[in-house]
Amino acid sequence: MSRKRSETTLAGVEKAKVRISSSGNPFRPGAGSKPPHFAGREDDWRVFDSCLSCLQDGGVPLGPMVLFGPRGNGKTVLMHRMAEQAQGLGMNALHIDPQDVDSPEQLQLTLANAVEAGAGVPAGRSWQWGGKAGFGGAGVDGRKVETRTLPTPKARDSMLRLGETPTVILLDEAHRLSQAGGALLLCAEQSARGEGAKVQLVLAGTPDLPDALRRMEATFWDRLEQRPRPLGRLDRSASLAAVAKPMEASVTLAAGDEIMRLTSGYPYFLQIMGRSLWDALPPPRAEIDSAAVARAADEFLEAKDAYYFDRVADLEAKGLLMAAYEVARTARATGEGLRNAAVQEAVRRSAGGAADADRDHALVRGLRHEGFLWRDKLQQPWTCGIPTLAGCVIEYVNREYAPAVAAAKKTAKRQAGTSEPPPFG
Ligand SMILES: Nc1ncnc2c1ncn2[C@@H]1O[C@H](COP(=O)(O)OP(=O)(O)OP(=O)(O)O)[C@@H](O)[C@H]1O
Numbered sequence: 244m245s246r247k248r249s250e251t252t253l254a255g256v257e258k259a260k261v262r263i264s265s266s267g268n269p270f271r272p273g274a275g276s277k278p279p280h281f282a283g284r285e286d287d288w289r290v291f292d293s294c295l296s297c298l299q300d301g302g303v304p305l306g307p308m309v310l311f312g313p314r315g316n317g318k319t320v321l322m323h324r325m326a327e328q329a330q331g332l333g334m335n336a337l338h339i340d341p342q343d344v345d346s347p348e349q350l351q352l353t354l355a356n357a358v359e360a361g362a363g364v365p366a367g368r369s370w371q372w373g374g375k376a377g378f379g380g381a382g383v384d385g386r387k388v389e390t391r392t393l394p395t396p397k398a399r400d401s402m403l404r405l406g407e408t409p410t411v412i413l414l415d416e417a418h419r420l421s422q423a424g425g426a427l428l429l430c431a432e433q434s435a436r437g438e439g440a441k442v443q444l445v446l447a448g449t450p451d452l453p454d455a456l457r458r459m460e461a462t463f464w465d466r467l468e469q470r471p472r473p474l475g476r477l478d479r480s481a482s483l484a485a486v487a488k489p490m491e492a493s494v495t496l497a498a499g500d501e502i503m504r505l506t507s508g509y510p511y512f513l514q515i516m517g518r519s520l521w522d523a524l525p526p527p528r529a530e531i532d533s534a535a536v537a538r539a540a541d542e543f544l545e546a547k548d549a550y551y552f553d554r555v556a557d558l559e560a561k562g563l564l565m566a567a568y569e570v571a572r573t574a575r576a577t578g579e580g581l582r583n584a585a586v587q588e589a590v591r592r593s594a595g596g597a598a599d600a601d602r603d604h605a606l607v608r609g610l611r612h613e614g615f616l617w618r619d620k621l622q623q624p625w626t627c628g629i630p631t632l633a634g635c636v637i638e639y640v641n642r643e644y645a646p647a648v649a650a651a652k653k654t655a656k657r658q659a660g661t662s663e664p665p666p667f668g
């Protein structure tokens with residue numbers, strides 16, 4: 244089957260902050276930028292492969308795939324690869340942005356547009372939609388004639404048309420979906436799939452995406468056939484492959500330990516490590532040893548600091564810095580991940596100690612959204628989604644807000660009548 248492939252936009256990829264090195268360095272760390280070697284994620288890939296097989300073999304599609312995780316873990320590049328894979332198999336890949344489905348009307352328009360743009364339009368037939376399309380304007384004798392607006396095809400109908408050809412619909416940053424647009428998208432997909440449309444929806448977003456989807460369409464969640472897939476850090480073997488494969492280098496045991504210590508298997512840090520190692524190693528870059536990692540460390544740490552600066556600025560701008568600080572201090576004092584009660588207590592302390600369930604809830608939600616609080620599974624304790632960011636937050640607040648912190652601690656102590664919160668670790 245050779246149908247025209249459509250690709251409306253490649254969300255996020257063009258926005259990459261790419262630093263192109265004059266030395267031909269293949270590592271280009273940045274939001275959505277393609278790594279020179281895509282490492283790990285085998286399980287997610289297997290699931291996606293079986294989704295594609297269903298579309299291809301006419302099986303019943305498995306339903307939406309939901310990917311969620313803290314920033315910098317590779318949601319966008321994974322989606323990009325998925326689109327490439329689908330297109331390589333002759334399927335359509337349609338990227339849509341949350342603003343394309345901002346409202347039910349916008350969603351209808353976007354899907355109709357996508358049908359028009361490529362997939363599944365029967366020869367000689369197209370349709371117009373919305374706005375001032377249609378017939379009207381001034382008549383020949385100057386009299387006004389009636390303007391008729393053609394109706395936009397229903398989202399479900401467009402989805403059915405799209406699904407005449409196997410089509411993967413990818414929506415990155417899905418946590419930004421509006422309630423109404425998102426709910427309609429999920430319903431339209433489900434209903435079209437139920438009628439045999441060959442569509443595979445893939446959504447990706449921040450750690451709180453599952454909650455956002457739950458709020459959007461309560462029943463969607465219960466009917467979701469696949470568990471949402473958390474995207475966390477890479478394991479050791481994938482991490483070292485991400486760094487070493489593009490150079491076709493081997494990695495000594497000690498160098499591997501050091502790379503893991505510095506990057507914690509966090510994909511963005513692995514890319515800046517790869518870039519720094521490439522710069523530090525003279526060709527032919529056959530082996531990465533401890534000396535090479537030591538030479539790369541300065542450049543790596545500088546880039547890492549710049550990243551931390553952005554993340555701390557995000558927390559500060561969103562009014563989450565003090566909550567993050569107290570959470571980080573508690574975690575440091577206990578030396579392990581935190582349970583819900585400890586998180587609640589920390590955010591309350593950050594706001595002066597008085598009880599306010601709504602405020603505390605909003606703070607915890609904010610921290611989860613930012614990936615500052617992260618866990619793969621309900622059974623696990625909360626940890627920081629961005630490695631060692633917690634330590635930076637402690638340092639930054641201690642430096643920048645020293646008097647305010649001292650006053651807050653005093654107030655909290657007076658109000659709660661308790662002893663000092665756990666000391667800095
Ligand atoms: N599996 C992987 N192997 C190697 N590098 C990866 C992998 N996944 C992501 N990266 C690299 O990590 C960085 C972050 O990836 P990406 O922008 O896709 O993350 P994200 O989760 O979409 O982040 P955000 O939430 O900020 O949009 C990029 O530089 C990318 O090249």
Ligand SMILES: [Mg+2]
Pocket residue numbers: 255274275318319320415
């Ligand atoms: Mg992304």
